[in-house]
Amino acid sequence: MDLAFTKEEQAFREEVRQFFRDNVPPDTRRKMVEGRHLSKDEMVTWWRILNKKGWGVSHWPTQYGGTGWTSVQHYIFNEELQSYPAPQPLAFGVSMVGPVIYTFGNEEQKKKYLPRIANVDDWWCQGFSEPGSGSDLASLKTKAERKGDKWIINGQKTWTTLAQHADMIFCLCRTDNNAKKQMGISFIVFSMKSKGVTVRPIQTIDGGAEVNEVFFDDVEVPYENLIGEENKGWDYAKFLLGNERTGIARVGVSKERLRRIKDLASKVESAGKPMIQDAAFREKLAACEIELKALELTQLRVVADEGKHGKGKPNPASSVLKIKGSEIQQTTTELLMEVIGPFAAPFDVHGDDGSNEAMDWTAQIAPSYFNNRKVSIYGGSNEIQRNIIAKAVLGL
């Protein structure tokens, strides 16, 4: 047992950190710190910088542009990226559809899509959830019917994150109505510019509109856009959801936010002295830091295990990551709310354009608190995670 990182790993951390210092556009970083939304351009610009460096799709196999890093290196990269902070690579392309394509797609599909995913030439979105299919995803109804060399797609997806920016969608569609619900689903990709695709934004409680409803009305898609085998889509979806186990804890994100809390709490006054001197507040902060340390260690256990024994059999501790990671992220946004107190209330009518400098330090804190309620809902709600632990780990 040994906690220490090797010399090489420490040097790697320094290299990564220096690269971020030199290359993340300062305005992008500022907006991240303040919890603001970034424009499409700002995100794509950064991801292309990352891709040019060769780090855009770091965890992919090397023949498709991956780095061949060890699991510890991936961990360090993610932690530094999250805590700098800089935007993480677009998950829908890099972590979700990319691995499905290079694992189950044919050669032509790999050649066609993978380089464009890596460079974000296409912005991808995820067509999984439907109005009637949330946690019970396999009950989805969006239908793809084969007509000659085409699919005809009809139905509706929802909670489609950043679909307003998207060029491409990977979509779970029902292709066999008679089979058991998991067995009649196919994984089909197509252009969001296709005729019959309508995107309608959903206003969320944080005041933003990062999620959308997406409607398909007789959308024609070439048959060859099917990934893998017909009616095997559920397997690919499970593969995709199980693929990203360790990033999900977002330890770096919470670390960065705790640093911001401390920074603000040393400036904001409460009872005539800096809030950081308030014993009750400080203890709450310490409680959160301790939970985060425990989570970081749990994550390192999983990372070290994967590095040594491969990803084949997941370490049972990995199921802790989503639950605790989301709870801690939410606690950090609660603490931020507590720090700014009554200044949480003003609504920033200027939005994210940065034109209201006076409000910059508080403007996004309440929205960020509201927005972070999502983290225990998406990616398999925390209740679903508990079902998984009960079944897969405890055998109940």
Place this chain on the structure above:
Amino acid sequence: MDFDLNEEQRLLKESIDGLLTDSYDFEQRKKYMKEKGGWSKTVWLKLAEQGLLGLPFSEADGGFGGGGVETMIVMEALGKALVLEPYLATVVIGGGFLRHAGTDAQKAAHVPGIIDGSKTLAFAQLEKNSRYDLFDVSTTAKKKGDGWVIDGEKFVVLNGENADTLVVTARTKGDRRDKTGIGVFLVPANAKGVAKKSYPTQDGLHAADITFTGVEIGPDAVLGNPEDSLVLIERVVDEARIALCAEAVGLMDESLKTTVEYIKTRKQFGVAIGSFQSLQHRASDMFVAAEQARSMSMFATMAGDFENAQERTNAIAAAKVQIGKSLKFVGQQAIQLHGGIGMTMEAKIGHYFKRLTMIENSFGDTDYHQRRVADAGGLI
């Protein structure tokens, strides 16, 4: 970055798990409780035979030179089997003082007896009003000739009833809450002026309240600097906290396992109650709490070797907080999921709950350590 045990450590784990599987089931434990002093001399000698009592001592002192990980392995196993024998008091704490501050003569006088199982120790530290502050010491040690005279009262001294030697904290200088002027003394339990009132503790162990009245000891009884040993005390108590974290992890593992087995077999409404989602989620939360505790127990174990004392203490305090929160949740929910049977002395789960609960209040509870972490400016 490595969380696996090495080959030797794996063998150690197998060996102690094997020993306890053979000689420490719940029924056997009940018999040991009834033996003189409340634990089994036979089991203690078996631990000695396997070298476990000599584990942390250097080879030069007749031990095996084990480190923090080795102690963690043993404590986890002792927790899992709910062991009564005084490993913490004798090997971890008593042995810790000797390892860190004993002179060659002191080690020669005490360590062989610990290793062969013939002698046990106890740590007389807690006072009526000291609570968790290690520097809050009213018991006095006054110089007399070459030696010292000890006067004062110590409470809830684990293994105080049986110990051959008491490790006593006493003030040689200054006022009750001064951080200097504290010494550590080795006092023979049968010395004149030592009076013990013994009793069982809530978790089935045995402790004693001990009064020292004009107890005279020689110059060879001082461990370290008699006027400035707080750093030594903190170091050894930190090691005790690390050990308690590991013991709690073993206790939580067994509590969760026992509870999951129970809800798989207990039937109500015609089905196993473990098929109900509300109970499944509770059990899942217990698993999460136990894993977070395991992570912090490992962290504390490795932090035991940190060179920076502030970082070390802070990490161990943080671990004690996590363990305290986890053990309370796991312990309470284990009883809840067992239902009425969990309230009985007949079921083993209640005994695990009681030991877990006492660990929270040993050497600083959750609030105490959380405040320490907060005062130190946190961990990030």
